[in-house]
Amino acid sequence: MPxxxxxxxxxxxxxxxxxxxNKQNIFHDEQDFEKFxxxxxxxxxxxxxxxxxYALLNNHFHLLLEPKAGQTISKILQGIKLSYVYxxxxxxxxxxxxxxxRFKSILIQKEDYLLSCGAYIELNPVxxxxxxxxxxxxxxxxxxxxxxxKNPLIEPNPFYPGLAKSSEVRQKRYKEFxxxxxxxxxxxxxxxxxxxxxxxKKMKDLYGIEKNSPKRGRPKKDV
Numbered sequence: 137m138p139x140x141x142x143x144x145x146x147x148x149x150x151x152x153x154x155x156x157x158n159k160q161n162i163f164h165d166e167q168d169f170e171k172f173x174x175x176x177x178x179x180x181x182x183x184x185x186x187x188x189x190y191a192l193l194n195n196h197f198h199l200l201l202e203p204k205a206g207q208t209i210s211k212i213l214q215g216i217k218l219s220y221v222y223x224x225x226x227x228x229x230x231x232x233x234x235x236x237x238r239f240k241s242i243l244i245q246k247e248d249y250l251l252s253c254g255a256y257i258e259l260n261p262v263x264x265x266x267x268x269x270x271x272x273x274x275x276x277x278x279x280x281x282x283x284x285x286k287n288p289l290i291e292p293n294p295f296y297p298g299l300a301k302s303s304e305v306r307q308k309r310y311k312e313f314x315x316x317x318x319x320x321x322x323x324x325x326x327x328x329x330x331x332x333x334x335x336x337k338k339m340k341d342l343y344g345i346e347k348n349s350p351k352r353g354r355p356k357k358d359v
Contacts, residue, residue: 154239155196189254191276255317
């Protein structure tokens with residue numbers, strides 16, 4: 137079955153995951169992480185999209201993004217990855233494939249799952265055993281939401297303001313929300329889409345796309 141991003145041309149929010157070829161590391165030091173964030177910023181201006189959450193790990197990255205009008209996931213990711221490959225080859229004199237040929241894209245229903253998917257992404261370093269808690273990992277969007285740290289890359293999750301009126305209480309509740317999500321077993325990194333039963337029916341009726349849900353259980357470590 138074709139990837140869902142190729143079928144759905146209308147606006148949507150996607151959890152995008154891209155890994156190093158054969159799970160090799162794509163980020164080796166602070167400069168690599170910072171360069172990738174710089175590339176994200178450049179491509180947000182060239183091929184506009186909303187970036188709600190992200191996490192960069194040594195051998196892969198997670199983005200929760202929504203293309204703006206006229207843009208597609210494929211074009212956005214192609215530009216980002218090509219720019220980073222250029223940096224990587226120049227720095228490390230590397231030849232060959234850096235990324236796996238395909239990236240994974242999961243359509244996320246906004247109303248019920250956007251905050252939960254964002255939390256899943258920011259908790260990825262913890263689940264992978266890289267950090268004991270999200271505060272211990274600098275290359276994610278967690279500090280923007282939990283501590284109010286400025287981050288020009290991030291478009292605030294549209295459901296984040298609903299946590300509280302004041303920024304202090306909102307940040308506190310977000311931290312509590314993150315902690316509660318760590319105990320949950322849902323995975324947001326498999327299947328064609330994540331949504332309610334009603335959303336699932338819509339996708340099947342309109343596009344003929346099955347959910348292809350993974351078995352329930354604690355998410356696998358993304359290492």
